[in-house]
Amino acid sequence: MAGRSILITGCSSGIGYDAAHALHRRGWRVFAACRSAADCARLAGEGLHSVRLDYANHATIDAALGHVLTQTGGTLDALFNNGAFACPGAVEDLPVEALRAVFETNFFGWHALTRAVIPVMRAQGHGRIVNCSSVLGFVPMRWRGAYVASKYALEGLTDTLRLEMRDTPIRIVSLQPGPITTRIRQNSIPHFERWIDWRASPRRAQYESSLLARLYTDRDKPDRFELPPSAVTAALVHALESRRPRPRYRITTPTRFIAFWRRVLPASTLDRFLARAP
Ligand SMILES: NC(=O)c1ccc[n+]([C@@H]2O[C@H](COP(=O)([O-])OP(=O)(O)OC[C@H]3O[C@@H](n4cnc5c(N)ncnc54)[C@H](OP(=O)(O)O)[C@@H]3O)[C@@H](O)[C@H]2O)c1
Numbered sequence: 001m002a003g004r005s006i007l008i009t010g011c012s013s014g015i016g017y018d019a020a021h022a023l024h025r026r027g028w029r030v031f032a033a034c035r036s037a038a039d040c041a042r043l044a045g046e047g048l049h050s051v052r053l054d055y056a057n058h059a060t061i062d063a064a065l066g067h068v069l070t071q072t073g074g075t076l077d078a079l080f081n082n083g084a085f086a087c088p089g090a091v092e093d094l095p096v097e098a099l100r101a102v103f104e105t106n107f108f109g110w111h112a113l114t115r116a117v118i119p120v121m122r123a124q125g126h127g128r129i130v131n132c133s134s135v136l137g138f139v140p141m142r143w144r145g146a147y148v149a150s151k152y153a154l155e156g157l158t159d160t161l162r163l164e165m166r167d168t169p170i171r172i173v174s175l176q177p178g179p180i181t182t183r184i185r186q187n188s189i190p191h192f193e194r195w196i197d198w199r200a201s202p203r204r205a206q207y208e209s210s211l212l213a214r215l216y217t218d219r220d221k222p223d224r225f226e227l228p229p230s231a232v233t234a235a236l237v238h239a240l241e242s243r244r245p246r247p248r249y250r251i252t253t254p255t256r257f258i259a260f261w262r263r264v265l266p267a268s269t270l271d272r273f274l275a276r277a278p
Contacts, residue, residue, distance in 0.1 A: 003027070003029055004027075004028050004029065004077040004240075005028070005029040005030075005031065005068070005072050005075065005076050005077045005078070006023060006028050006029070006030055006031065006076075006077060006079070006080060006240070007031045007033060007064070007065070007068050007076060007078075007079050007080070007117075008020050008023070008030060008031070008032055008080040008082055009033045009053055009055065009080070009081055009083035009113070010034075010035075010082040010083025010084065011032035011033055011034050011039070011043060011048075011050070011082075011083075012034045012035065012036070012042075012043075013182060013183045014180070014182030014184060014229055015132060015180060015182060015229045015232045015233070016080075016082040017032075017043075017229070018228075018229035018232070018233050019080060019082070019229070019232070019233045019236055020032035020043070021046070021048070022230070022237070023233075023236075023237070023240075024047070024048055026237070028240075029049070030048055030049065031051050031064075031068045031071070032048045032049065032050045032051070033050070033051050033052065033053035033064055034050060034051075034052065034053070035052070035053070035054045035083070036052075037052060040052055049071070051068065052064060053083075053113075054109075055083060055104070055105040055106075055108075055110065055113070056101070056109060058109070058112055061109065061112050061113050065113065065116050069120065074120070074123075074124075076120050076121065076124075077127060077128070078127065078240050079113065079114065079117045079127075079128075080130045080132070080236060081110040081113060081129070081130070081132060082132040083105070083109075084105060084106040084132070084147075085106070085147075085187055085188060086102075086144065086146070086184060086185075086187075086191070087101070087146045087147065087191035087192060087195055087196070088143045088144060088147075088188050088192050088196070088211060088214075088215065089143065089145070089146070089196035089198065090142070090143060090145070090203050090206075090207075091145035092201075092202075092203075093196050093197065093198065093201045093203070094145055094146055094195070094196070097195070098146060098195035098196075099146050099149065101191075102146040102147065102150050103149075103150055103153070106147070106150035106154065107150050107153050107154055107157075110154065111157065114129055114161070117129065118170065121168075121169075121170045122168060122170070125169055126169045126170070127169070127170040127171070128170070128172075128173065128240055128245065129161075129170065129171070129173070130173045130174075130175060130239050130240065131154060131158050131172075131173070131175070132175050132232070133151050133154055133158065133175060133176050133248075134147075134151045134176060134178075135176055135177065135252070135254060135255040135258055135259075136148045136151050137152055137154060137155040138152070138155060138258075138259065138262065139258050139262055139274060140274060141274060141277045142274075142275065142277065143211050154174075155174065159174070159247075162247055171245050172247075173239040173245050173246065173247065173248065173249070174247065174248040174249070175235055175236060175239070175248070175249050175251060176248055176250050176251060176255050177227075177231070177232050177252060177255065178225065178227075178254035178255040179223035179224070179225060179227070179252060179254065180226065180227055180228070180229055180232055180251075180252070181222060181226050181227070181228050181229065182229060188215070189215055189219075198211075198212075210278060214278055224254075225253045226252075231251055231252065232251055235249035235251050
């Protein structure tokens, strides 16, 4: 894989950070994108080639890809759409603008970058586009409606693109991690505080007994069956380097069990089980 190029978004922490370093060590030419200049500088200090990209700002998408193509001479072997965030809160308390903000990054930004990359891959005659979806791309969980909606939408678009791209040499892959040890919960707090008026919610008591603890006091407490980001990176490596990448990779025990239960259980039984999640 020496010299193969990949653009990875959301590399300031978590899965993107781990993937960028791991692929760099494997000989990939990694372009590790971060939202902030400070994070780009930090990653550059660690020996990575870093570039600024904020999915919510389409000018930065164009500029980042333009920079990458200048460096590579106009080619890009792979794209890992990864940067995303959550805005916890009950669906009935979720302002439309909050939902729009989540979709702007988690969905529209990914689509904009993907559309910009496809012509490059068509011209060079190969390419892999890997999207970091989630177990929450095919089952819901309480308090996570905005994030769940964005990942369900992503699954629909990714599945359709994969079918359409069968007549091209471009492979489309979805990663579906369950709980992974990252900063995603901590990073969701500013969005929760900006958008969710939980004190005025009819569910105020539930916020106080459940979500607030999860966000503020237990935020470093791991979920059951949580795995490190390297578990996602291992699937990413297979998706990028194997001759026949799988359409989707189910990562962690909960993802695999829930995918099975979703197939075999009646919806009402699955709902009862999912409603127990914190
Ligand atoms: N952790 C899990 O349990 C889990 C499970 C399933 C799927 N995932 C998925 O894994 C991916 C990575 O998340 P993570 O768990 O590694 O969380 P994380 O540590 O919070 O990392 C998220 C990354 O996304 C970046 N990001 C946020 N908004 C962005 C924007 N507008 N444009 C570009 N990048 C942006 C963040 O940058 P800043 O630092 O600048 O905010 C950060 O680098 C996400 O797609 C997430 O949905 C995570």
